[in-house]
Amino acid sequence: MISFSADSELLARALSNALAFIPANSRMLNVWMRVNAEAQTxxxxxxxxYAVGASTVPLSGYTGPPEGGEFLIQRGKADTKVAEGAAGIERTIRMAGKGPCDVSVTDVTIQVEPMGGDTLRVALTFAPEQFPLYQHLAGEMEIAEKRDEVIPGVVCLDPALWSRFSKVKTDKSGRMADLLFGDSPLDPVLVKIGPDFRGLMMPIDREVNGKNVGEDGLW
Known part of the structure; x- marks a missing residue:
């Protein structure tokens, strides 16, 4: 069992940002949470x-195994009044307002108890085979942050993926997206917005796109 406490406002914002990167037609309909016991995050x-959104939230208390843990929560429906999945957790914490939130995770459920709000328990998604993919994506962001600052020339990006980053909530108004490119037009673009959000956006292969829809839309 894992138990931790975090600021409700930061926790709700991080969940909201993660949900913005899981469209209804996605083949990956879970939010991934990884507790780092050593870093207390x-x-x-x-x-x-195709695009990844990740937020890091500091913990004010942690009880559990020294290696921490990871788990998946079904996306849930954001357009329903019934609290369910990660969307229900986000809404429950957000509606409680400011203050600490206590979180308890067992092998099958996650329970949130925001101060001054309702307690909600939802089922976890049992799909450990998906963990390596999320771990890989998290690792890709760490690798991308160590790149040299270069501009590779032309990069082809899907505007629909950009719209997800416009939904990111930050600690203050006026935050802009800071982009870090790799030295190849096919390297994922690292996006940083504010102090605790970062993401990746996969470029489109311009040559393949030109063959599929015509090169008149490219430089």
Missing amino acids: VEIVGTDS
Whole structure:
């Protein structure tokens, strides 16, 4: 069992940002949470494998195994009044307002108890085979942050993926997206917005795109 406490406002914002990267038609309909016991943080990630959004939330208390843990929560429906999945957890914490939130995780459920709000328990998704993919994406972001600052020339990006980053909530207004490119037009673009959010956006292969829809739309 894992138990931790975190700021409700930060936790709700991180969940909201992760959910923005899981469209309804995604083949990956879970939010991934990884608790780092040593760093005293929880990383909350959403992806459909084309774009990734990850937020890191500091913990104010932790009880559990020294190696921490990771788990998946079904996306849930954001357009329903019934609290379910990660969307229900986000809404429950957000509605409680400011203050600490206590979180308890067992092998099958996650329970949130925000101060001054309702307690909610939802089932976890048992799909450990998905963990390596999320771990890989988290690792890709760490690798991308160590790149040299280069501009590779032309990069082809899907505007629909950009729209997800416009939904990211930050600690203050006026935050902009800071981009870090690799030295290849096919390297994932690292996006940083504010102090605790980062993401990846996969470029489109320009040559393949040109063959499929015509090169008149390219430089």
